[in-house]
Amino acid sequence: MSIRHGLLALLERGPRYGSQLRTEFESRTGSTWPLNVGQVYTTLSRLERDGMVAQGGEDGAGHTLYTITDDGRAELRAWFEKPVDRTSPARDELAIKLAMAVGAPNVDIRDVIQSQRRHTVKAMQDYTRLKAQALLAVESGGARERDDVAWLLVLEQLIFQTEAEARWLDHCESRLIRLSATARSAPDAPDAQSEPDAPAAGAPAPAPAPVARAGARTDRP
Amino acid sequence: MSIRHGLLALLERGPRYGSQLRTEFESRTGSTWPLNVGQVYTTLSRLERDGMVAQGGEDGAGHTLYTITDDGRAELRAWFEKPVDRTSPARDELAIKLAMAVGAPNVDIRDVIQSQRRHTVKAMQDYTRLKAQALLAVESGGARERDDVAWLLVLEQLIFQTEAEARWLDHCESRLIRLSATARSAPDAPDAQSEPDAPAAGAPAPAPAPVARAGARTDRP
DNA sequence: CCGCGACGATATACCCGGTATACATACTGA
DNA sequence: TCAGTATGTATACCGGGTATATCGTCGCGG
Structure with a gap:
């Protein structure tokens, strides 16, 4: 759900067309995460389906513009306000x-x-x-x-x-x-030496x- | 591609059936990443399609068993030998x-x-x-x-x-x-104070x- | 004894993100 | 003028994530 919201954030600054969004998204992340163009269009159509975005008119060059709706703005605010959930982290x-x-x-x-x-x-x-x-x-x-x-x-x-x-x-x-x-030394009787160098429980200041x-x-x- | 290989690794220890794999996978990761059962079956059928795994007979209780093939073993070794690519990291x-x-x-x-x-x-x-x-x-x-x-x-x-x-x-x-x-102090003439506390370039020992x-x-x- | 729910096991449908590719248009230069 | 390239749009396919449907078995109470 991050591309979705990323595009919404870009659209909040004004109407944009598809590949323009791609360009702006990448210049924000410095091509660290090259964004495939196709994702932009599929995501835009899903956003439109969900009422977050509306297809506006065209700009001078005939590009079809997308505009954020009020629902989209609300969704965006909620995204910014709610922290990213780290209690069920992504598989690494x-x-x-x-x-x-x-x-x-x-x-x-x-x-x-x-x-x-x-x-x-x-x-x-x-x-x-x-x-x-x-x-x-x-x-x-x-x-x-x-x-x-x-x-x-x-x-x-x-x-x-x-x-x-x-x-x-x-x-x-x-x-x-x-x-x-x-x-090896004590297969069934572990001595209770606990934690020489790990981030210690409770006060995990890293070594x-x-x-x-x-x-x-x-x-x- | 990590569930795929995770299942292969479990299958290398011997034939298993579907939800048994789910259980073992989760006990390895301590339910940190709860694995939906459905993923196991879809992944198994893809592995079978790709010749990494073969449907063996049944065990005593009538569970259909899956067995790793030689191709699967080769794939698994390659996975362990090749480091996880961090040059194109996942979107965060x-x-x-x-x-x-x-x-x-x-x-x-x-x-x-x-x-x-x-x-x-x-x-x-x-x-x-x-x-x-x-x-x-x-x-x-x-x-x-x-x-x-x-x-x-x-x-x-x-x-x-x-x-x-x-x-x-x-x-x-x-x-x-x-x-x-x-x-604010110098909008167009930035002083060249570089990097008080960041992990310094070249020798990034973290603060x-x-x-x-x-x-x-x-x-x- | 029978019905019923809990549970284990299997399978399927749907969504989203990631990638590649098709396709159309416009601009450019030989 | 035509080829080649760049730009913009759209679609197909795959894998992972989630939810749900479908069985069968077991145990338990009516």
């Missing part, structure tokens, strides 16, 4: 993969973690490069200032998420080592683990 | 929302950020509670040890992600304040911002 393929790799035959979960970390760190570097560009764009403040700020925020979201993923991978590795050690430094692995020494 | 509704809220009329982006933070912090607390339970389960090491470990890892992924989201929200707030200040401490806001003083 990587998490599923590791969950399935735990104790799976013929799979060394360490290999999975390490190759994933290489990839994640590489993505992190790409984002960091992009962020440097975005900062330049924002600071040189052209007419597209608003779009540039939005792009910067989106990029930083990706950076924070990716960085968390890298730290989680590190954490998985050390946790698995710890668990297999205690499992500032160094990540992606100079493109190397992120293993702890 | 929250990021889109903030991108659209930047400079939108009639929307105070600060309100959006703050109400979202309340929600995110609350989700964080729920996860933290669940993690405590999961740790108990793992340490008391029953027969479901493998499932419990998998659930713990999944939970910790959610915690790391949620914590990153909270920090990103804090970051957005301070960045927007900073930007609006420089924009250890206190988050969700005692359930309060996460604003910096």
Whole structure:
């Protein structure tokens, strides 16, 4: 339901036609999420079906314009006011993969973690490069200032998420080592050593683990 | 493509029938991602169509069993070996929302950020509670040890992600304040103060911002 | 004994997002 | 003038997410 509302938000600034919406959507997100044109039209027709949007006239060049309706505006406000639900989060393929790799035959979960970390760190570097560009764009403040700020925020979201993923991978590795050690030493009588380095329950201030430094692995020494 | 492979992974341990797969999938992820039964059957029939899985006989109770094929095993290995692609990440509704809220009329982006933070912090607390339970389960090491470990890892992924989201929200707030200040003071001549607190380019060691401490806001003083 | 609801198991229909592709129009340059 | 390219619109298909329909079995109370 995010494209739907994204288009509504763009339409609130005035009537637009299909591929114009695509362009504006992408300039907000800096082509981080390339939006297929087809989605715009299908989404627009659904919005029209639901009374959020009405097909207006044409502009000078003959493009059929879409206009937001009052229902659409109400829906948009509700969207902005209600937080995104994080109590039933989206499935994460990587998490599923590791969950399935735990104790799976013929799979060394360490290999999975390490190759994933290489990839994640590489993505992190790409984002960091992009962020440097975005900062330049924002600071040189052209007419597209608003779009540039939005792009910067989106990029930083990706950076924070990716960085968390890298730290989680590190954490998985050390946790698995710890668990297999205690499992071997005391299979049925676990000692109650609780939580050396995890985000502690109740006060989860994250350990500032160094990540992606100079493109190397992120293993702890 | 993650349910597909998740089911394949479960089937590698031996033939299973439909709702048994559902149960096992959920016990791995601790009902974090409740899997609708329907998806299992549709996914199984697609897997069968693609030759990854074959319908075996029945078990004692008359359940039709599915068995992984060699093609399925190959696909599964490839899945484990190839890292999850993070260079074209999934759309994040929250990021889109903030991108659209930047400079939108009639929307105070600060309100959006703050109400979202309340929600995110609350989700964080729920996860933290669940993690405590999961740790108990793992340490008391029953027969479901493998499932419990998998659930713990999944939970910790959610915690790391949620914590990153909270920090990103804090970051957005301070960045927007900073930007609006420089924009007002020098609309066309931005001073080149670069990056007080963001994960710095090249060496993105995150600032250890206190988050969700005692359930309060996460604003910096 | 019979009906009835609870539950386990299977199957199907619908919506939305993601991708690719068809198609039409207009602009441009050899 | 015609080919090629860019722009704009529309449609088909797939997979994931959700809800619902359909059975059969079991247990339980009337």
